[in-house]
Amino acid sequence: MLMLVIFLPILMIIYSPVKIVLGSLNGVMTFSSVIFISWMILSIFAGRGVSCGYLCPYGALQEVMGGWILNRKAKSSKATKIKYLSFACFLGLIIYSRIAMGGVRGFDPLLISSQLNFVGINSFGVMFIVLIFMVGVGLFSLLGNRAFCCYLCPQAVFLNIANKISRFIRIPSLTIKAVPDNCNDCKLCNHACPMGLEVESMVNKTETIHSLDNSDCILCGDCIRACKKEAIAYSFNIPEK
Numbered sequence: 001m002l003m004l005v006i007f008l009p010i011l012m013i014i015y016s017p018v019k020i021v022l023g024s025l026n027g028v029m030t031f032s033s034v035i036f037i038s039w040m041i042l043s044i045f046a047g048r049g050v051s052c053g054y055l056c057p058y059g060a061l062q063e064v065m066g067g068w069i070l071n072r073k074a075k076s077s078k079a080t081k082i083k084y085l086s087f088a089c090f091l092g093l094i095i096y097s098r099i100a101m102g103g104v105r106g107f108d109p110l111l112i113s114s115q116l117n118f119v120g121i122n123s124f125g126v127m128f129i130v131l132i133f134m135v136g137v138g139l140f141s142l143l144g145n146r147a148f149c150c151y152l153c154p155q156a157v158f159l160n161i162a163n164k165i166s167r168f169i170r171i172p173s174l175t176i177k178a179v180p181d182n183c184n185d186c187k188l189c190n191h192a193c194p195m196g197l198e199v200e201s202m203v204n205k206t207e208t209i210h211s212l213d214n215s216d217c218i219l220c221g222d223c224i225r226a227c228k229k230e231a232i233a234y235s236f237n238i239p240e241k
């Protein structure tokens with residue numbers, strides 16, 4: 001997480017959701033789009049684990065600021081629904097711009113060589129918007145650890161849809177296995193979860209061994225590391241529907 005934050009000034013040139021939208025508006029494909037599509041494909045086998053859990057630099061920024069520095073949890077469960085609106089706007093904008101621009105007309109990896117005629121800004125303008133986005137995500141951490149992931153990130157919804165499809169067609173994927181018999185209700189997992197989930201309740205949802213099923217779980221494994229009773233573990237199998 002710390003390494004991702006240290007290298008964020010470079011990583012944000014390579015990956016930013018802002019570049020996905022601006023690339024679409026200009027009719028070109030970017031590295032950001034390729035990374036995003038790769039994460040979606042990976043989420044079929046690993047849920048939100050690879051991208052949100054370990055690779056997204058904006059998730060890392062929030063975890064360092066909201067979790068490590070401020071030590072604050074994102075609490076509002078109702079506000080997590082806002083990200084579906086964010087998802088709808090993001091998807092709608094991409095579909096509209098692809099139709100308006102006649103599909104993909106080229107590949108501009110970093111979005112620095114194109115004349116951005118459609119939106120009327122140059123490559124410096126793009127980097128300025130990317131920078132504003134990064135600062136905005138960081139400031140969102142004031143609402144709690146990974147507050148942007150919980151409340152606003154459209155990418156989370158895309159990844160969840162891909163993972164739901166994998167469950168539906170029964171492809172093996174990474175999950176968190178719960179063994180309720182081992183749990184002593186210490187709730188250390190609740191304190192460890194960066195997404196503010198009630199992990200202990202999920203573990204004890206039924207008395208039999210099962211997979212945790214929560215679309216906000218990023219499969220980071222912090223609960224596994226916190227549990228002293230081996231009541232939670234990574235598992236790679238065909239999850240229950």
Ligand code: SF4
Pocket residue numbers: 182183184185186187188189190199200203226227228229230231232
């Ligand atoms: S940390 Fe382990 S033992 Fe403690 S409540 Fe969570 S699952 Fe149960």
Ligand code: SF4
Pocket residue numbers: 176192193194195196197199216217218219220221222223224
């Ligand atoms: S439930 Fe466990 S794996 Fe999922 S986000 Fe919380 S700590 Fe990470």
